Amino acid sequence: MPVHASDHNDAARRQASDTLMADYHGQGPGAALLILKNGQVLHARGYGLADLDSRQAVDGRTNFRLASVSKQFTAMAVLLLEHDGVLGLDDPLARWLPGLPPATRTVTLRHLLTHASGLVDYEDHLPVGLDKQLRDADVLAILRGQDRTYFPPGSSYRYSNSGYALLALVVEKASGQAYAEFLRQRLFLPLGMNHTHARTDDGPAIAFRAYGYRQLDGHWQRSDQSLTSAVLGDGGIYSSAEDLARWLAQLDTPRVLPASLVSQALSAANPVHGELDVSHYGLGWRLHPGLAWHSGESIGFRNVLIRFPEQRLDIVLLSNRDAPEPYALARRIAALWGAPQP
Structure with a gap:
């Protein structure tokens, strides 16, 4: 995934972003971070391990279970x-x-x-x-x-x-098609998301797969699947930072998908009750003024995608550990790159 420099301050922003990701460095379950602006990748890096048994490191190709990010x-x-x-x-x-x-x-x-x-x-x-x-x-x-x-x-x-x-x-x-096959033919392959799948036991193996973990008594324990992890429509898609970059670029400038569908998905539809500020749900997206996002939490995984349409800035943070939820961290990283302060 090529990284495009935009100005002389980007190196400092990348270093500051990596510093904020310090908890994911090392030999534990890790994370993938992606920063897009104007459809260009400004920073993409993996931290920690996708699989503690094989010691496979996280990188931009690592596929995480998206959990509720799948809803979009x-x-x-x-x-x-x-x-x-x-x-x-x-x-x-x-x-x-x-x-x-x-x-x-x-x-x-x-x-x-x-x-x-x-x-x-x-x-x-x-x-x-x-x-x-x-x-x-x-x-x-x-x-x-x-x-x-x-x-x-x-x-x-x-x-x-x-x-x-x-x-x-x-x-x-x-x-008339299986859900996974419809997504593959109508969304993932046309958008070049070639390693993104709704995972089924009889479907293709997940390449570069991250396994989920939780910490128990100071040790990491694999905690990858639950009784509900095979339900697809609410959270069963696996994807990577590289593939999600293609998805987000399509939302920013639709070329394959009809622009009217992108606009419809990202339009306020139902007020979200109980929030402290103005908030709506669109179609697979949570919407605040100047901000569209969705998190995904399931056994062993915590993820978030955030879009700032006015700044044309997108943040992806995927992790294969059960805590913490990364929304606040992603907002702090986004602020380094010109997004409004959280």
């Missing part, structure tokens, strides 16, 4: 199908996934995209004695047994992994 790709898949005329965002969910209980009858695809559905959290209703990983279809089965919602659909906001798991199934039903 699920949302774009739905938008592509709307653009194709195959579905509408205001379609009732029941049109695509029949058999859900009466309490969900007014839920639409738009409600799922914007966390306005009120669907119950599937993680709170795992089958007793579950000893294998759930798939997206298992989430649907769980929700078919829950005839209630947290609020009338469309009336409020509550972050919902359930909704995005169902959206992956809608993509499959509407496209």
Whole structure:
């Protein structure tokens, strides 16, 4: 991944960024940092290890489980199908996934995209004695047994992994393709994201894979998968800083994707309640004034993507350890490169 110098201060900014990343240096689980401005890579570096057993170092090619950062790709898949005329965002969910209980009858695809559905959290209703990983279809089965919602659909906001798991199934039903294959053909390959995958056991192996870890009694312990890690629509995509640079450059200057879809994904759709400042959810993105971002937290991984549209600045910080959440650190690094102070 070439790094393009923009002015004589960039070397100092790179050094200061590396200093802020000091906790990820060394022989523990690491992180990948990427800084883009005007679509150009200004800084890209890996820190620490992707795999403690093989001692494989993190670099720009290392693929991390994105967790909820995956939601922006699920949302774009739905938008592509709307653009194709195959579905509408205001379609009732029941049109695509029949058999859900009466309490969900007014839920639409738009409600799922914007966390306005009120669907119950599937993680709170795992089958007793579950000893294998759930798939997206298992989430649907769980929700078919829950005839209630947290609020009338469309009336409020509550972050919902359930909704995005169902959206992956809608993509499959509407496209006639497996979710992973639709993403590969319609998003990842056209954008040159050749090593990005929605991971399935029968799919391609994840090249340059980072494994997740947690610290226990002062030692790092592999903690890479949970019972919900195979659910794809809400968090099952693996990608690297290099591939995400291509994605972010496309959002900055759409050339492959229709610009109208990028604008739609990044437009405020549903107010986020409980925040201290003005905040909305778009379609797979959290939106504040002058700022679009999304984090991804799952067992063994903590990630964040942040965009500053006015400064045309993007920050990617991916890590394969269960703490800390990197949003605050990414904001501090962004401030070095001209973003507003957090």
